[in-house]
Amino acid sequence: MKIISVVGARPNFMKIAPFIRAIEKHNIQSGQKVEHILVHTGQHYDHQMSQTFFDALNIPPADIHLGVGSGSHAEQVGNTMIQFEKVVMEQKPDWVVVVGDVNATLACSVTAKKLHVKCCHIEAGLRSGDWTMPEEINRLVTDRLSDLLLTPDKLSIENLKGEGVPDEKIGFVGNIMIDTLEEQREKAASLSIAGVLKENLLLENTVIPEVEEEHYAVMTLHRPSNVDHKEIFTSLIDFLTSEVVVDMPLLWPIHPRARKQLEQFGLWDEVVATSNLVLMQPIGYHDMLRLNMNAKIFLTDSGGLQEECTILGTPCLTLRWNTERPITLWEHGGASVLVGNNVERIRKEYRNALVRGRKPFRPELWDGHTAEHCLKAILNAS
Numbered sequence: 001m002k003i004i005s006v007v008g009a010r011p012n013f014m015k016i017a018p019f020i021r022a023i024e025k026h027n028i029q030s031g032q033k034v035e036h037i038l039v040h041t042g043q044h045y046d047h048q049m050s051q052t053f054f055d056a057l058n059i060p061p062a063d064i065h066l067g068v069g070s071g072s073h074a075e076q077v078g079n080t081m082i083q084f085e086k087v088v089m090e091q092k093p094d095w096v097v098v099v100g101d102v103n104a105t106l107a108c109s110v111t112a113k114k115l116h117v118k119c120c121h122i123e124a125g126l127r128s129g130d131w132t133m134p135e136e137i138n139r140l141v142t143d144r145l146s147d148l149l150l151t152p153d154k155l156s157i158e159n160l161k162g163e164g165v166p167d168e169k170i171g172f173v174g175n176i177m178i179d180t181l182e183e184q185r186e187k188a189a190s191l192s193i194a195g196v197l198k199e200n201l202l203l204e205n206t207v208i209p210e211v212e213e214e215h216y217a218v219m220t221l222h223r224p225s226n227v228d229h230k231e232i233f234t235s236l237i238d239f240l241t242s243e244v245v246v247d248m249p250l251l252w253p254i255h256p257r258a259r260k261q262l263e264q265f266g267l268w269d270e271v272v273a274t275s276n277l278v279l280m281q282p283i284g285y286h287d288m289l290r291l292n293m294n295a296k297i298f299l300t301d302s303g304g305l306q307e308e309c310t311i312l313g314t315p316c317l318t319l320r321w322n323t324e325r326p327i328t329l330w331e332h333g334g335a336s337v338l339v340g341n342n343v344e345r346i347r348k349e350y351r352n353a354l355v356r357g358r359k360p361f362r363p364e365l366w367d368g369h370t371a372e373h374c375l376k377a378i379l380n381a382s
């Protein structure tokens with residue numbers, strides 16, 4: 001049996017690492033060889049957005065690199081399809097495995113199915129209902145085409161059933177990203193916050209504030225809905241620089257898109273000059289996990305961080321109006337509250353979250369063994 005699995009952008013790497021390990025373990029234990037080929041589409045190419053994660057998570061180098069790089073969605077998806085088609089035709093895999101909801105997920109599932117190759121989607125069934133998000137389009141198309149849809153939770157199973165997906169195509173496996181979190185937790189815990197800051201400063205002459213455990217905020221922002229509109233991004237920056245940094249140090253690893261937009265909107269100098277705001281380059285997996293473990297509060301528009309906050313119990317303000325991951329929300333037992341990008345709402349929930357404190361929650365099957373369930377489901381479906 002031959003499997004091609006695909007990664008393209010940062011949030012894919014922590015999902016594929018445990019899957020590759022599950023294949024290696026299976027091959028050693030069963031004597032039955034699953035041949036595996038890792039394809040990197042190259043959507044994320046900066047060292048800090050890609051190679052850092054391969055190194056930290058012991059992911060073997062990609063067997064095939066498509067080198068698609070940056071571009072519009074159509075360019076990224078189109079170029080990936082053109083390159084990936086050649087790979088599938090040459091390699092003739094039994095399965096193509098895609099994870100998450102990035103452009104690689106869409107491009108490679110469509111390509112596989114057009115070549116009559118079976119496709120498995122890990123992290124199937126998530127729905128935000130927001131068709132203005134590229135990720136939602138990617139999820140819808142990939143799930144519609146996939147032969148095996150492996151879901152992280154039962155809410156996702158209901159979504160798929162509601163769309164008419166037959167039961168036999170659906171498998172409940174848990175959250176594969178949590179396999180990585182559990183595997184790397186101890187190593188992350190051994191890092192010091194001061195060390196993480198020092199190693200990842202964006203600007204050499206930054207004055208690093210005294211950062212105490214449980215008394216700092218961490219933020220990540222990259223969604224177009226937050227960083228692509230001047231008015232919205234400006235009001236968020238005003239809130240952060242006039243309120244959050246007064247309460248505690250704010251640590252901000254900056255995504256390339258957010259940085260570009262700050263510069264374009266003339267906000268860069270103000271952000272750089274704000275004391276108690278530590279600008280960092282995009283940070284590695286363990287560094288982010290370490291910061292998350294003892295943060296007083298997390299502000300983010302990332303789906304993956306919402307999930308990690310839920311397991312660790314870090315109060316999380318999700319700067320979106322909707323989520324495809326409702327299981328991480330406070331009302332389902334999780335740590336996250338949707339605050340959109342309205343400052344009044346953010347301020348209110350920020351104050352509430354500070355009072356509420358840390359509350360870890362582990363949804364069903366988010367137990368560190370999801371990758372094994374995924375491989376088993378693929379072998380059973382073959």
Ligand code: UD1
Nearest residue numbers: 009010011043044045046049070102103134135222256257
């Ligand atoms: C992509 C994913 C998103 C995911 C996010 C995590 C899609 C549709 N979106 O969004 O779901 O949450 O990754 O980061 O697939 N850039 C660099 N260096 C890089 C990569 C990108 O400078 O290594 C720049 C690009 O030139 C572009 C911007 O960052 O200007 C955005 O990159 P892109 O890959 O288009 O999408 P993301 O916003 O990262």
